[in-house]
Amino acid sequence: MSEFPDSHRDLLDAEVGILSTVGDTGIPHTTAIWFLYDDEDGELKSWLSDARQKVRNLMKRPQFSFFILDVANPARYLAVRGRAELAPDPDCVFGERVGRKYNVDIHRLLQEGETRYVVTFKPLRIMVR
Numbered sequence: 001m002s003e004f005p006d007s008h009r010d011l012l013d014a015e016v017g018i019l020s021t022v023g024d025t026g027i028p029h030t031t032a033i034w035f036l037y038d039d040e041d042g043e044l045k046s047w048l049s050d051a052r053q054k055v056r057n058l059m060k061r062p063q064f065s066f067f068i069l070d071v072a073n074p075a076r077y078l079a080v081r082g083r084a085e086l087a088p089d090p091d092c093v094f095g096e097r098v099g100r101k102y103n104v105d106i107h108r109l110l111q112e113g114e115t116r117y118v119v120t121f122k123p124l125r126i127m128v129r
Contacts, residue, residue, distance in 0.1 A: 004037075004044075004078070008128045011068045011078045012037035012044070015102075019046070020065040021057035028065075029053055034102055035066075044080065044121040047089060047098045047106075051114045058084045058119065066121055075129065082124040086117040094118040 004012060020030040031054055035046045044066065048055045058064065062083040070076035089095055092106060095116055099106035110116070 004042075004123075004126060005128055008076075008078045009037075011070055011076075014068050014071075018067040018069075019054060020067075021054045022061045022063055023053070023057055024060070029057055034098055036098055036101055044123070045094065046119045046121070047095045048117055048119050049111065049114045050117065051111060055086070055117060055119070058086060062086075064121060077129055079127040080121060080123045080125070081127075082122045085120045085122060087120070089116045089118045092116065 015034075016032045017035050018030060019033045020028045023029045033046050033048065033054075035044060037043075038045050050056065050059075062085070064080075064082060064084050066080040068078045092110075095106045098104075
């Protein structure tokens with residue numbers, strides 16, 4: 001298991017990260033997402049809906065790439081490659097933590113019929129510059 005280097009921990013507080021998953025055709029699917037670095041367990045996580053392609057991709061193929069750019073210095077970044085683990089969040093416990101970071105009432109984001117998942121990004125490799 002890789003560790004996040006102290007030199008780039010500030011990027012774990014960024015507003016968005018770029019998640020790439022692998023679609024059915026093998027072509028990457030890339031999108032910007034909200035995320036949290038969970039200080040309690042030292043893990044990078046997000047809160048995503050099964051109504052979205054990225055979650056369907058991760059359910060079939062858990063491989064991912066996650067990229068955080070330092071917008072103040074675009075030559076500096078944190079990139080994570082690994083496997084994702086998904087767990088339902090029916091009571092929105094983790095979702096509420098995400099809402100606090102982004103100052104959003106997450107219950108307004110919920111759509112009827114969807115399932116929200118806590119997606120834990122398990123690093124196999126962490127790259128920084």
